[in-house]
Amino acid sequence: MKSVRLRSWAKINLGLKIAGLRPDGFHELRTVFQTIALYDDIDIALAAGSGIRLDCAPARETPRRAALAHVFGSLPQAWLQVPSGDSNLVWKAAALAIEHFRLRGQVRITLRKRIPTQSGLGGGSGNAAVVLHWLASQARRRPSPAQLWTLGTQLGSDVAPFLIGGTALGLGRGDECYALPDLPAWPCVLVRPRLGVETAGAFRRWDELHPSVAAGAIPGLTSSPGLATIYSFCSSDIQALPASRLGRDRDPELPGSKVRAGIENDFEEVVFPLSPDFARIKRTLLRAGAFWASLSGSGAALYGLFAEPAQAHAAAEKLGGRDVAWLTRLAPRRLARPAGPR
């Protein structure tokens, strides 16, 4: 039995609009997912026997890996601890794959975590996507990308972008994903305050603040001139970030208000009041030279994007004194799409 080692990348959200509560209880989203160079290791094999064996533990850093995502500050090991049983999304992904692809043998998985939990970085979803993708490659009849996507969405709303990697537009529950052209591999500083955030709770708080935004009111992506247009998502995210990096957001052709519109994260409104740390960290990232700083998903991690590696390094060092900070960078699709036979 030979196991393969796969990398399971983290993501950030370059903007996230909550467009309303849907009849199925989920929220309609408009977001852009971006993989970053912080990853968990997954060793996986199909061995003799049956069922699933899952072993999870924090990863031990090595100098080579530290070059991709260096941690500043003391990282609580509890943030890297996840269950080894059937409540883990990895287990659910393996169980779904065994059943769906009629796999024979025992699925053995060793998961070594670097991506902190409760951070809005999609650690669990990414792990599930990697396991699903590899087990699909072991099926006698390989599924089409559409079949794989359908299975991914059964596992969670955030699994689909990890089947694509790089920059991806997310619609629907976040699961309807479209590949976008890669952004440059900008330096990215992640910061996690002590407080973690649970996604379902953050959505509930958003509902309390916006009781009138019901499913029927959700505008179509292209038909509405306001909130949910393709302009405000693809165009502003992908074109405005380089523009603002170059300071062109002061250009009358690209007024700041227009450039910014659509790339804010709606969760900031409900998550920032939970602790003064959120606003403080965002402010610090911007003052340290980030050309964009935001909460990722429902948090609790924030990130700053930098044009200058030295500024990013200094920001991570500074924030790592009080919080936990990672110096990393955006991971393009060629690096971050799931590995293994297609």
Ligand code: C5P
């Ligand atoms: O799909 P997933 O299991 O990742 O979602 C976790 C929880 O987050 C859901 O149970 C739901 O409460 C909330 N959610 C939502 N709208 C979405 C995605 C997630 O309300 N688009």
